[in-house]
Amino acid sequence: MNGRSALLACTSTLEGVLAAIGIAYLAHVDEEHVRLVDAACAQPRLDENVVGPFPLDDRTLALAGRVWRGLSLHVATGCPRSRENRCPGTCAGSCVSKVAYACAADDPSVPEAVHRYVRLAFKEGPAIANMMSNPAVVRLDSLARLVLNECERTRQFARFSHLADGSYLASFRPAADTVPFVAGHFAQRMGPERFCLVDPVHCVAAVHEAGQKRCRIIRLDQTLADELAARDDFAADEQYVRAMWKRLYDGLALDGRGKEERGYDLRASWMPKRFWGDLPELDPRNGNPGAHVPKRYQGARKDALKDGS
Amino acid sequence: MDTYTKLGILADAAKYDVACTSSGVERGPQAGKLGVASAAGCCHAFTADGRCITLLKVLLSNACSYDCAYCVNRRSASVQRATFEPRELAELTVGFYKRNLIEGLFLSSGVLGTPDATCERMAECLRILRQELRFNGYVHAKVIPGASPELIDTLGRLADRLSVNLELPSRGSLALLCPDKDPAQIARPMAQIRAVRDEEAARLLPAGTEAARKALERPQRAYDGSAPLSPGMRGQTLTLRPRAAVRASKRAFAPAGQSTQLIIGATPEDDNHILQLSRALYERYDLKRVFFSAYIPMMDDPNLPDSVTPVPLRREHRLYQADWLMRYYAFSPDELATPEAPWLDLEVDPKLAWALAHIDRFPVEVMDAPLELLLRVPGIGPVGARRIIRARRAGRITFDDLKALNITLKRARHFLTCAGKRDPASPLDPELIRRKVVEDAQASAYNSARRRIEAAQPRLF
Numbered sequence: 001m002n003g004r005s006a007l008l009a010c011t012s013t014l015e016g017v018l019a020a021i022g023i024a025y026l027a028h029v030d031e032e033h034v035r036l037v038d039a040a041c042a043q044p045r046l047d048e049n050v051v052g053p054f055p056l057d058d059r060t061l062a063l064a065g066r067v068w069r070g071l072s073l074h075v076a077t078g079c080p081r082s083r084e085n086r087c088p089g090t091c092a093g094s095c096v097s098k099v100a101y102a103c104a105a106d107d108p109s110v111p112e113a114v115h116r117y118v119r120l121a122f123k124e125g126p127a128i129a130n131m132m133s134n135p136a137v138v139r140l141d142s143l144a145r146l147v148l149n150e151c152e153r154t155r156q157f158a159r160f161s162h163l164a165d166g167s168y169l170a171s172f173r174p175a176a177d178t179v180p181f182v183a184g185h186f187a188q189r190m191g192p193e194r195f196c197l198v199d200p201v202h203c204v205a206a207v208h209e210a211g212q213k214r215c216r217i218i219r220l221d222q223t224l225a226d227e228l229a230a231r232d233d234f235a236a237d238e239q240y241v242r243a244m245w246k247r248l249y250d251g252l253a254l255d256g257r258g259k260e261e262r263g264y265d266l267r268a269s270w271m272p273k274r275f276w277g278d279l280p281e282l283d284p285r286n287g288n289p290g291a292h293v294p295k296r297y298q299g300a301r302k303d304a305l306k307d308g309s
Numbered sequence: 310m311d312t313y314t315k316l317g318i319l320a321d322a323a324k325y326d327v328a329c330t331s332s333g334v335e336r337g338p339q340a341g342k343l344g345v346a347s348a349a350g351c352c353h354a355f356t357a358d359g360r361c362i363t364l365l366k367v368l369l370s371n372a373c374s375y376d377c378a379y380c381v382n383r384r385s386a387s388v389q390r391a392t393f394e395p396r397e398l399a400e401l402t403v404g405f406y407k408r409n410l411i412e413g414l415f416l417s418s419g420v421l422g423t424p425d426a427t428c429e430r431m432a433e434c435l436r437i438l439r440q441e442l443r444f445n446g447y448v449h450a451k452v453i454p455g456a457s458p459e460l461i462d463t464l465g466r467l468a469d470r471l472s473v474n475l476e477l478p479s480r481g482s483l484a485l486l487c488p489d490k491d492p493a494q495i496a497r498p499m500a501q502i503r504a505v506r507d508e509e510a511a512r513l514l515p516a517g518t519e520a521a522r523k524a525l526e527r528p529q530r531a532y533d534g535s536a537p538l539s540p541g542m543r544g545q546t547l548t549l550r551p552r553a554a555v556r557a558s559k560r561a562f563a564p565a566g567q568s569t570q571l572i573i574g575a576t577p578e579d580d581n582h583i584l585q586l587s588r589a590l591y592e593r594y595d596l597k598r599v600f601f602s603a604y605i606p607m608m609d610d611p612n613l614p615d616s617v618t619p620v621p622l623r624r625e626h627r628l629y630q631a632d633w634l635m636r637y638y639a640f641s642p643d644e645l646a647t648p649e650a651p652w653l654d655l656e657v658d659p660k661l662a663w664a665l666a667h668i669d670r671f672p673v674e675v676m677d678a679p680l681e682l683l684l685r686v687p688g689i690g691p692v693g694a695r696r697i698i699r700a701r702r703a704g705r706i707t708f709d710d711l712k713a714l715n716i717t718l719k720r721a722r723h724f725l726t727c728a729g730k731r732d733p734a735s736p737l738d739p740e741l742i743r744r745k746v747v748e749d750a751q752a753s754a755y756n757s758a759r760r761r762i763e764a765a766q767p768r769l770f
Contacts, residue, residue, distance in 0.1 A: 130703035132696055133710035156353055160408045168407060186409075188338040188345045192443075193407060213338075241404050244313050249354055251320035252366065256605055257358035257622055263758030266359025270352070281354055289313045296400050297312035 005032075009039040009052040010111055014103040016056060017111045018064035021118050023054060025067075031119050036111035067118070072096050075121050075128060095121070095129045098144035101151075104177040105143045113139045150176040155185055157275045158197060162235040168195040171229035171278065177202040183215035200229040240297060242280045243289035249281035310391060312401060318391040322371040322382050323417055326474075326570065327602040331363040331412035331447040333565030334469050334557040344406060344413070344446030346469060346565075348557070351412050364415035364449060365402050369393050369431055373419030375489040377476070378610040379575050382419045386608070392421065395434035403442050413447030413469075414438065424455035432460060435467035447565075452502075454494040461498050462562070465505065470565035470597070473498050475590070478583050482576035485612050499594045502567045506595065509562050510555045566597035573628060574621035575604035575613055581651035584631055584642035591636070601628045623759045627653040634659055637691065638684050655759070657750040661687040664724055665746065668739045671724040672731065675706050687746075688721030708732050720746065 006029060010020035017036065024034045037043070039053040054060050075095050102114055116136040121128045131137050153174065160168040168190070172179075179199045183206035186197055190208065197215075198205040203225040206215040220228070259265045276282045332350035352361035368382070370392035376384040393401075402414045416434065421427040431450060438444045450468035452461055465471055473495055477483045480492050557564040569590060571583065587599040603625035606618050631653060634640040638660070645659045646652060654662045664671065664687050673682050675697055683694040696714040700706055705728050712718055722732040723742045736742055750756060 130699045132700040133713040138713045155351055158409055191338045192341060192343055244316050245410050247313060247317045248320045251317055252324045252362060253356040253358050254324060261762055263754035267355045267357055270355045293311050299311045
């Protein structure tokens with residue numbers, strides 16, 4: 001290195017970052033003399049040599065796996081809380097799993113934040129679980145929390161549409177790569193259904209076949225992701241159901257509790273405006289159920305007579 | 310009348326039921342069934358007023374034979390009436406669920422003829438949903454007071470949570486505003502639900518064990534501060550809430566328990582009365598939640614506040630905060646609103662108000678304070694207390710560390726010391742602390758907006 005520091009470029013994925021950490025370790029480079037940067041936005045300083053990015057092949061993937069296992073062994077398995085069988089209720093190995101969450105964040109600082117945390121974890125071992133105000137831990141926690149929040153928003157606000165072929169499709173644009181984390185939730189929830197959850201921002205889809213316990217996670221190219229997200233071959237009942245949902249949504253709001261009366265917009269703080277464009281309840285086009293009333297929603301004649309309508 | 314039209318009428322009629330949580334039971338996927346139930350619940354949308362939508366909240370029918378003064382669906386009200394067919398509502402629930410719009414169904418109804426007839430119709434809807442459509446998601450069913458015990462039992466085996474609305478905080482108010490409702494008819498199903506759940510717990514717990522004895526103790530009290538707690542306790546027990554002896558997922562009858570609802574501001578009962586009543590309900594009926602609904606003046610009636618009276622939104626908010634403190638932080642009702650000063654302070658939250666009234670108990674030292682004391686500090690909740698307890702094992706904590714731990718220092722800094730040191734930005738004089746935190750609270754957008762609206766309140770009891 002000729003006394004200079006190294007900028008180690010890597011792909012900002014869990015495998016990419018862990019592989020880069022493994023390479024830096026095998027090269028015996030001091031923590032202070034190496035900086036991990038997302039290859040997509042690598043900008044070396046004057047005193048830095050650029051190294052990488054290394055292709056994610058079998059060797060680098062094996063190295064990433066080795067770092068992950070080593071981390072688990074040093075931090076989670078050795079944790080005194082785990083040995084006392086107290087870990088599952090308090091952290092569930094979160095000191096390791098939060099690395100995976102942090103890597104899913106859309107933030108250029110992810111590789112270096114993970115690098116600092118992993119180095120500290122190897123140095124401190126299980127004690128890192130209590131080092132909650134250490135800057136490296138605080139930074140990683142904030143990235144992991146951001147992704148966990150975005151996972152929750154994906155579970156909340158992904159909206160499925162019924163397609164003409166009987167399957168369901170949702171397109172959702174989260175601010176982190178959340179689909180791999182939430183796919184299991186939707187597989188459990190929609191067990192008997194065939195569905196696809198696509199994220200055109202991160203070019204990833206979770207595909208579920210009816211009756212399967214898990215989804216398949218597929219990385220897509222941008223064109224295919226956009227095409228999938230834009231599908232509009234809906235089932236005949238879709239427009240009517242969307243209109244009913246909007247009607248329910250509009251009907252549930254109470255007077256005297258809105259933004260003006262509260263002093264701030266509570267809805268916008270719970271439901272960020274960046275999602276509003278894809279929510280059927282906020283789309284004025286869904287105000288009309290259309291001329292076609294699906295048979296199951298036509299109402300019984302005897303009921304209509306009883307109601308006098 | 311098609312489903313779209315009915316939904317418009319019956320959702321509008323149901324919106325005054327405030328309970329809309331899908332929490333309290335964890336149920337995994339089952340082969341061939343649609344849906345799961347998550348203990349934490351999931352909010353799928355938020356209305357323009359900021360309330361969460363997690364369940365399809367509708368009435369089965371708004372054709373009510375009762376004439377409660379405050380109710381928009383009362384017999385004498387001139388509103389359009391509609392009634393869902395049981396299958397129609399069950400299919401609608403499944404249609405919404407598959408689109409990830411809801412976690413399940415919140416089923417209530419006006420009294421369609423008699424309580425039994427109404428409950429039969431509700432049970433039929435839930436039977437179709439559970440057995441024919443194989444729905445495994447969350448269901449909350451509202452029990453109609455006066456329904457027969459057999460029907461309540463049927464509802465409890467189809468629904469996750471049952472609720473019986475108490476509606477008004479005293480017998481006098483109930484007699485005045487709901488002449489058709491008998492307080493005994495409201496208490497009876499609540500007692501039945503408690504009894505069936507207790508019997509079920511007794512069956513599920515190994516006989517003669519300490520856990521069984523404790524679980525069946527009546528009333529089940531929250532932590533009373535008589536002994537120090539272990540900070541090594543797990544999960545939600547880091548709050549002071551008593552832990553259920555039987556997991557909800559093992560139960561077959563109302564696994565998510567029961568709840569009730571009180572209307573606030575339609576009658577003259579004070580906050581101390583309401584909190585005492587809530588505590589009694591939690592203990593007597595093992596309720597999971599008491600919901601408070603700020604009265605919205607809609608009906609003209611000589612026994613109700615004027616129709617221009619502002620919605621007592623801040624009062625409802627403070628009552629929810631006080632209720633939370635009772636359930637999770639082991640506050641007693643009299644600590645929050647005393648019989649001598651029976652109203653909660655609208656400007657500051659109840660925990661802050663309590664801390665200001667007991668400022669001689671502060672500051673608390675973060676390095677050695679027990680859990681129950683940390684939980685009494687404004688700005689520190691169960692998660693923050695857990696972080697502090699873990700972080701102090703690694704070394705001395707400073708105010709900068711507390712900030713890194715996401716403690717709300719704006720409120721907490723006045724009530725803490727870190728290794729014997731006060732925060733430099735916090736005044737030493739208790740009176741100055743009081744003035745500063747009250748000024749901060751009064752300056753919030755929420756308090757400013759509510760003060761402006763409530764200043765014009767024309768009538769108090």
